[in-house]
Structure formats: structure tokens, C-alpha cells
Amino acid sequence: MNAVGRLHHLEDLEPSTEEFRQSVVAGLSTRQKTLPCKFFYDVEGSRLFDQICDLPEYYPTRTECGILEDKAGEIAAALGPQARIVELGSGAGIKIRLLLAALDRPAAYVPVDISREHMVAAATDLSRTFPDLRITPVCADYTKPFALPAVPGITPRVTSGFFPGSTIGNLTPTEAVSFLGRMRRLLGPDSAMVIGVDMPKERSVLEAAYDDAAGVTAAFNLNLLHRINRELGADFEIAGFAHRAYWNEEQSRIEMHLVSLARQTVRVGDRQFAFDADETIHTENSYKYSIEDFRALAVRAGYRPDEVWTDRQALFSVHLLRATEPA
Numbered sequence: 001m002n003a004v005g006r007l008h009h010l011e012d013l014e015p016s017t018e019e020f021r022q023s024v025v026a027g028l029s030t031r032q033k034t035l036p037c038k039f040f041y042d043v044e045g046s047r048l049f050d051q052i053c054d055l056p057e058y059y060p061t062r063t064e065c066g067i068l069e070d071k072a073g074e075i076a077a078a079l080g081p082q083a084r085i086v087e088l089g090s091g092a093g094i095k096i097r098l099l100l101a102a103l104d105r106p107a108a109y110v111p112v113d114i115s116r117e118h119m120v121a122a123a124t125d126l127s128r129t130f131p132d133l134r135i136t137p138v139c140a141d142y143t144k145p146f147a148l149p150a151v152p153g154i155t156p157r158v159t160s161g162f163f164p165g166s167t168i169g170n171l172t173p174t175e176a177v178s179f180l181g182r183m184r185r186l187l188g189p190d191s192a193m194v195i196g197v198d199m200p201k202e203r204s205v206l207e208a209a210y211d212d213a214a215g216v217t218a219a220f221n222l223n224l225l226h227r228i229n230r231e232l233g234a235d236f237e238i239a240g241f242a243h244r245a246y247w248n249e250e251q252s253r254i255e256m257h258l259v260s261l262a263r264q265t266v267r268v269g270d271r272q273f274a275f276d277a278d279e280t281i282h283t284e285n286s287y288k289y290s291i292e293d294f295r296a297l298a299v300r301a302g303y304r305p306d307e308v309w310t311d312r313q314a315l316f317s318v319h320l321l322r323a324t325e326p327a
Ligand SMILES: C[S@@+](CC[C@H](N)C(=O)[O-])C[C@H]1O[C@@H](n2cnc3c(N)ncnc32)[C@H](O)[C@@H]1O
Pocket: 037, 038, 041, 046, 049, 053, 061, 088, 089, 090, 091, 092, 093, 095, 112, 113, 114, 115, 140, 141, 142, 143, 164, 165, 166, 167
């Protein structure tokens, strides 16, 4: 653990380049080629994601922020005083500010993110607004085991996860159940979870949110190929691929793909991968849940669904879950 500026410690479990290489090779070796969306987030990917959040088509960020602005007082009251908040996929750390400002003497804040520089910059910024808050960032892939940092001298009265942005939707429902179960065990028997979940809606609204007119989401998707070229010495011809996003209604998910525009071969280190024209790499899923379906999923993960808040148009939901004993 290292001291980082005004932060107390940085626990650094960033995935290695070798793990990245193995995931890329494994993903490109299957019949439907895939790449894990967690690797979108290098410095450039995180910067592009922040731009996406400001796009007119990208309703989730402004809608969830609106819910948090209106309901932070109720969420804070439900969590109680001296809470320790563990934020999963904390990113730019905008939404946590709304919650922290409403909480009664928050005890500690633990941002967890795979994108190290971006997270440290956001946490450093946050420490200027909340100078008395103990902030102990963890750079980790949260789908792998990690421990919560000890904070000597601090005894939180409750621990709550905070998982905004509908990032839970990047996991399949089965993965989401096992992930939430793992988080429940990590956070402890009386913990809570505040989680933002996007809801199904018209195809046109959903598809525009993931394929904006300015092409920022396309750049975000294609940045994954740039990253593979930069970090793994691959030779993806970026102009030979295009961004594609569509609503798969049957699965209740947006799928993002990179489409090969021609028959071509790509080298990643000493491996070669052949692409047919129009063959795709599946890069991200973004599952959308109705309130009832998400509450049922939470129960399967050992949570008792408590309150849920939504916006007037019912675009997005914020759920409060309470840990229960495993079923
Ligand atoms: C969709 S963005 C959401 C960012 C922010 N929470 C928000 O609501 O705007 C996903 C965030 O989770 C992080 N992330 C994605 N996969 C991750 C993983 N497996 N482990 C840790 N962080 C991850 C990304 O770096 C990014 O900051």
C-alpha cells in the first residue's frame, strides 16, 4: 500500500498486461469473438466514458443524478450515521458527491475501480471537498477477489456498497447474482447496497444512447482495439472495424460489437486471428431490468429489496438492498 497525495492508501491490484493478453487471446479464439468490457477503461477509455455521460442521447447519467439529487436525503436517512461507503466502479466520482453531502458523518469512503489513474485523480479531487473523510482507494478488478482496506481508528456503524451507472448491467443475470452475493459477503452481514439500474424502454431511445450522433461511443468502443495495439503490440487496422450497437429485446440487453469491414487477419503478439467481412467482436452487454425483475435478482443474491426510487418517466431506478442470510 502506498500513500497517495491526500489519500490515505492506494491498494493496487490492477490487472497485469499478461492477464490482459490472456483475456484478449481467449476472447478472440471463440466462435463468437468477444472482448471483456472491463478493458475499455484505460486512461483514454475513462476519458471517453466521461464524455459519453455528457451526451444528449445518454439519458442514464443525468437521470440517475436527478434521482440522487432528489432522494439523497432519504437514502442517507435509510443508511444512518457514520456509514462506510464502498463504491464499485467509481469512475469520475460525480454521483458519490451527492450521497456524501447528504450522509450524517460518513466514516470512510472506499472507491474501487480498475482504471487506476482516473480513480486516483477523482478521489484526490473528492478529498478536497471532504477533507475529513477517510478515503482509501482500491484499484482492482471487482470480479476477482479483493479485501476492504483496514482503516485504523474508524468504526463504521454500517457498511454500504454504492454501485451506480447501471454497471451491474454489464454482467449477465447469472453473473450479477453471483457478483452481488460476493459483494454481500465482502461488505458483511448487516450491510446495504445502493445500486443504479437502467430499465427497458423504446428501442430508439436505447439505441441512440449507445450510438450517439457525435460518434463518442464509437470512439470508446474502438479505443479497445487501440489499447490492444498499444499494450500488446497488436496490428488491428482501426479503420477496418466499425462500432455497432443494438437492442436485443429477447435478452433485454443492448449489445455493442466491433464489426470487421472486410476479410482480414490480425496479429496479437505471436497469434493470428482471421476475420470474415461482417464478423463481429462482441464487446459489451448492457442488461436492462424492470423494478420487479431486479428485485427478484437481488433476492437470489441474498438481499432483501428495500426502497426503490425512480424518475418521473420511469427511465432509471435506484434500489436500496439489505443483506440477509443466504437462502
Ligand atoms: C459504466 S462506468 C460507470 C462509472 C460511474 N460509476 C458512473 O456511474 O458514471 C463503469 C466504471 O466501472 C469501472 N469498471 C468496469 N469494470 C470493472 C471491473 N471489472 N472492476 C473494477 N472496475 C470496473 C470502469 O473503470 C468505470 O469507471
